[in-house]
Amino acid sequence: MNNEFTCMASKVWYDGKLVDESEAKVPILNHSLQYGSGIFEGIRAYSTGSGLSVFRLSDHVRRFLNTARIYRMNIGRTEDEISGAILDTVRANGPEECYIRPFAFFNSESVSLVTDGMKVSLAVMTMKMGGYFQEKVEKGIRCKVSSWKRINSSILPVEAKASGNYLNSILGSMDARTSGYDEAIFTSGEGYVAEGAGQNIFIVKNGEIVTPGAESAILMGITRDSVIKIARDRGFNVTERLILRDEVYSADEVFFAGTAAEITPIVSVDGIKIADGKPGKITREILGEYSSAVHGKNEKYRQWLYSV
Numbered sequence: 614m615n616n617e618f619t620c621m622a623s624k625v626w627y628d629g630k631l632v633d634e635s636e637a638k639v640p641i642l643n644h645s646l647q648y649g650s651g652i653f654e655g656i657r658a659y660s661t662g663s664g665l666s667v668f669r670l671s672d673h674v675r676r677f678l679n680t681a682r683i684y685r686m687n688i689g690r691t692e693d694e695i696s697g698a699i700l701d702t703v704r705a706n707g708p709e710e711c712y713i714r715p716f717a718f719f720n721s722e723s724v725s726l727v728t729d730g731m732k733v734s735l736a737v738m739t740m741k742m743g744g745y746f747q748e749k750v751e752k753g754i755r756c757k758v759s760s761w762k763r764i765n766s767s768i769l770p771v772e773a774k775a776s777g778n779y780l781n782s783i784l785g786s787m788d789a790r791t792s793g794y795d796e797a798i799f800t801s802g803e804g805y806v807a808e809g810a811g812q813n814i815f816i817v818k819n820g821e822i823v824t825p826g827a828e829s830a831i832l833m834g835i836t837r838d839s840v841i842k843i844a845r846d847r848g849f850n851v852t853e854r855l856i857l858r859d860e861v862y863s864a865d866e867v868f869f870a871g872t873a874a875e876i877t878p879i880v881s882v883d884g885i886k887i888a889d890g891k892p893g894k895i896t897r898e899i900l901g902e903y904s905s906a907v908h909g910k911n912e913k914y915r916q917w918l919y920s921v
């Protein structure tokens with residue numbers, strides 16, 4: 614499914630210059646390639662009535678810098694400079710909607726685990742990405758509670774969006790797909806529902822919306838935050854708390870939220886249908902509002918859009 618999410622023949626911003634993708638190369642011994650020591654963001658640019666806009670740019674760049682801080686990675690660029698690099702890349706690659714991938718990495722051929730003083734490079738790529746789950750979004754996806762537990766902050770900082778964390782995501786996704794499901798739902802070490810491989814999770818019960826909080830070892834998603842704000846603005850009660858696996862099975866609605874996955878209804882978990890096995894009403898309402906927000910159709914959320 615994900616094979617098409619590759620860099621389209623395009624310009625890559627690489628250490629201060631826009632170069633052809635074919636010129637943005639690293640040596641095979643690259644530290645971050647060997648050890649997963651890179652850090653990244655996933656951002657989307659959407660078309661709006663007034664051109665292309667990047668959704669929640671500063672929140673993404675701040676999270677990126679926070680990840681760098683946690684790994685003592687000195688990118689050597691300010692928030693404004695990184696935002697500028699992102700906007701330059703989007704502009705250089707044309708007017709279409711795209712997924713943006715800023716990536717900072719130890720650009721060293723050393724096999725040492727001591728990263729002090731290693732050169733840090735920054736690259737920004739864009740790619741075409743429609744729906745992450747493509748046509749499945751319409752009908753909703755089928756998930757499996759993964760046999761792999763989510764990493765937690767005593768193992769790797771989950772607040773950081775670091776490449777290495779995604780080995781855990783890859784294992785969960787693989788486990789789900791080889792068992793015939795679309796995606797994994799991870800539980801925390803304590804057995805509470807945590808998140809998807811690259812998405813936060815929400816359940817709806819009796820008209821209330823519930824999502825795991827930071828104590829469930831999740832990445833604090835920016836889409837998650839947008840959903841919470843949109844839902845509260847529409848009068849829903851949204852609670853962040855521990856969620857038992859059973860509560861997912863008996864929920865009225867379940868959905869994922871993430872930059873790539875956007876809002877994706879989940880219609881069954883471990884083969885158990887969620888309610889009638891169709892995307893729920895509240896999920897569809899949130900999905901519609903989120904879509905309006907990212908496309909600049911709701912003035913209330915205009916401040917989330919950064920015009921390209």
Ligand SMILES: Cc1ncc(COP(=O)(O)O)c(C=O)c1O
Nearest residue numbers: 811812813832834835836871872
């Ligand atoms: C593990 C994980 N959880 C949640 C999310 C959702 O975060 P966001 O909405 O900021 O994209 C992502 C995607 O980045 C992710 O990789």
